[in-house]
Amino acid sequence: MKHKHMNHGDMEHRQMDHSRTVTPVVRHSGRRPGQMKHGAGHGGHDHGAMIADFLRRFWICLILSVPVVAFSMMFQELVGYQLDFPFREPLVVVLASFIYIYGGWPFLTGMVGELRTRQPGMMTLVAVAITAAYAYSVVVSFGWLRGMDFFWELATLIDIMLLGHYLEMKSVAGASRSLELIVQMLPADAHKVEGDKITDVMVDTLDMGDVVLIRPGERVPTDGEVVEGDSSVNESMLTGESIPVQKGPRDSVIAGAVNGEGALRVRVTHKGEDSYLNKVVRMVEEAQNAKSQTQTLADRAAGWLTLISLSVGLLTLLAWLIAGKEVSFAVERMVTVMVTACPHALGVAIPLVVAISTAISAQKGLLIRNRTAFEEARKITAMVFDKTGTLTEGEFGVNRIKVLVPDMDEATFLSMVAALEQPSQHPIAQGIVREAKKRDLNLPGISDFQSITGKGVSAMVAGQRVLVVSPGFLKEAGIEQPHDAFGSGAETVVFVLIDDQIAGYVALADKIREDSKEAVQRLQESGIKVYMATGDNQKVADAVAKELVLDGVYAEVLPDQKVNVVKDLQQQGQFVAMTGDGVNDAPALAQANVGIAVGSGTDVAAETADIILVNSRPTDITNLVEFGKATYRKMIQNLFWATGYNIVAIPLAAGVLYPNFVLSPAIGAVLMSASTVIVALNAQLLKREMK
Structure with missing residues (x-):
């Protein structure tokens, strides 16, 4: 079971794992029910405060970076201008030192956390890169080594890191707003x-x-x-x-x-x-702990990149020293490797795609709990739907109206029935009133309203006693039912009596959702077989299946039998998704490869599902499959760009083509930034694909 393999480890921020940054911003009873906290240098701030902290650090560092870049001799030489004045270099050192300490603090503390757990990763390499650039630049500035400082690369590198992390967390946090719609059920x-x-x-x-x-x-x-x-x-x-x-x-x-x-x-x-609310909060916290398989792959790649970069950097230093090159050249090569190999592109390759896809999905009515299941939605070959509340609306709608009174039209008949049913909160009564409102009918006045417990209602309308009653009332009163009253086993019928004479009836049924047929057709067009498993009788199930043109139907199934339906399809080699909304669907949702809960359904169904349809629209499921494919495709593209860049850039930074070509630290930093920009822009293109 995929749920059993979720990572429920600590929530410290030390690894800067952006797959864990969806924090509930749901308010209930005037308070925030749950807040995830992040340690590692953030003092246990809640997620909103941490996002604001990254933004604040970015703006302050960006402002200070302007003079650092402008006053940098390397940048001046690169661009082709001169700007020098007394105390220029000490001023640059002071500004760069502040940027390094203040802006780099999250990464430095993140490195400490990674080293404590003996799991060096992206934070370690970022911290080593900025520390190497800073230390080397300070040494050069004080004249202890010949060369040019890297202060401008350091400043821009930290700016990019802070902005990237802010945008990622901001995007991911947006997905949690959809929880508010679910919490409104209480x-x-x-x-x-x-x-x-x-x-x-x-x-x-x-x-x-x-x-x-x-x-x-x-x-x-x-x-x-x-x-x-x-x-x-x-x-x-x-x-x-x-x-x-x-x-x-x-x-x-x-x-x-x-x-x-x-x-x-x-x-x-x-x-x-x-309580329901706390269960929802726990559900989101589990999602924060969960990583997708692709994210795990990226984390491993970043870990390997860290070790490779550190090793290559040290070997580069030793190799050039052994080759007899001056210390400044060897250190410059080592620092270039560190700056060039910064894994930011790899670090944002997956989280940024996840952040964007999660936010867009939430806007489209999809709340993602299990990201692996979301990515694997592309593999679905069989979709099993529950009926009531999923393919159908879960509320009564008027199917047929039969008027048996001469000279009374259907509109007059329905308005009279709706007038009697208007005071009632019963679902059948509400269905009749909705139909009258849909037809924009004027309801007559009533008097002497009476409720007949369990049987119906009675009132005076235009001097006549009118009753709207159940079939049981007719049976007890010895009144014969019209022979054509029950046209389908899926219908519920109420009868209307005027002055103790039967005047007609209204047949109601749980209506099929307007977009159910479109959803089924789109799924079938994409090669997915669509089935229905319901506890309703065979006659009702067959009627729905026929109207929707399903590939198969399972009727009168108990909860444990729904599980068997899913298991049987899986044994046939199908990759099965299950969609349902009730407690009776929960076991099947858990068994399915991808469990999809209708958002208007129960907390139990939501807790066992991987994805929740907030708006309860069947077409959202087709969007889910399409989004899953687009998201996975974009992740693979970003991994290619991020890893491909490092495969080429690291050897060049180390100087393998020296003396024919030497990658300067400035160009290395530009390439590193460019790879990050490419990955970020590619991730943003996901918005077009998921429209």
Whole structure:
């Protein structure tokens, strides 16, 4: 299981691992529920403060770099102008020293952290490069060695590093904003009952045993047990099925479910760490710890580059000294290797692509938990969908209306039914009212409204007694149902009586999402077979499968059987993605190669999934596959540019073509910067590919 291999190590910033920098900025109940902290020289600042710190260091160092570059004799010689004055060199040394200490501090402390864990990496090589450039430049400035200082390379190098790290962290942090949409599934406040007094309190202040009032239409604020009241509760986001569940005393309710037409008093049974919000925060923290396979490859490459660069630098120094060259030349070659081999391009090759793709994905409604799964979305050959709440809307819509009263048109009939159903919070009633609003109908006035518990509603309309009731009411009253009322097993039918005579009926069903067909077609066009696994009966499943033209359907399956569906496809050699929204989908989501949870679904489904569809649109899944392919392609391109540059530049920096060609430190620094710019620009092109 991919989740078991996630790296849950410490969160120190010492390795500057940008795959770990997505920090939740979600607010709930007036506070921030979770903040990741980074050590290694940052004093435990939260992520927002660390981003601001990098930006502040960049601007200060950039301003100071202007005179350092302008006053540098090497830069003047390179560009072709002269600018000299008394105390120029001491001034440059002072400014460069400040830039080295202040701007280089994150990298220097990062090196210390890497060396403590005996895992030298990018931070070590960056620190060695800037330290070598600084030390050599100081020695030259004081006249202890002949040569030209590297202060301008040092300043620009640190500027580039700070800006690159800021942009990466800023981009990655943007993805966490999509969490706010998920957290909105829970209310911030609850109506706490204390005797005869009801007060509004923050949800996170509730204790075990407290009693809360849940009014009609409100979301359940916390897991609990009903102590008073009866109501239908819509748990489609929890169970994956759209039929409301009747709740009464001693029944349990789950946070996030939507209360129906009745008021409930609920005793709190779960809080704190078991709350939905904290589970979401933990989910993101796990994502911060997780590295993709490509990121791991880049980290290994950066580690090897560090060792190679350090070794080549020292060997270069010794080789030129043994060859009889002067110390200044040998040191210059060593420093050139260090500056040229700075692994910034390699360091940003993957994280920058991840940052951009994660941010764009979040804007498109994809919250990525497992980056490896995101990259591997390109391998998907079979997609298994849950039905309710995934391919369908998870709420009732009007399918058919039949009017049996002469001289009454459908609009008049529907407006009358909607007028009766308007006060109700029941999903069926809401479906009828939505249909009336969609048709822009004017609803007549009603009086003497009565609720017939579990059977329907009654009211006076234009002097007539009108009832909207269930089939059970007709059966009890001995009224024969119209023979064509039930056209499909997927429908729920309510009947309308006027003065005790049947006047017609309205058939409702869980509607297929508008973009489900487009999503299925696009997936099939890309060579992916599309299946559906649902707990609904075969007749309903076949009807949906036929309309969407699926490659296969599995009906009346239990949660453990959904897992078997995924396993069977995997045994056939398929790379399987599973999409679902309920607790019943969680085991299959975990079993699949790529688990995709619908964002409007449950916290359990979200925790077992690799990717969450915040907007619950099936077409977002096709975007996921396309984004995964584009992201992986861009990562490979960047690795090629970053490693290819070093393969060519390091030998030239060491002087293998001397005396025919010698790579100067200035040109080496320019090439290093150019490789970083190329990698960064190539990563930015991802925005076009993911539009």
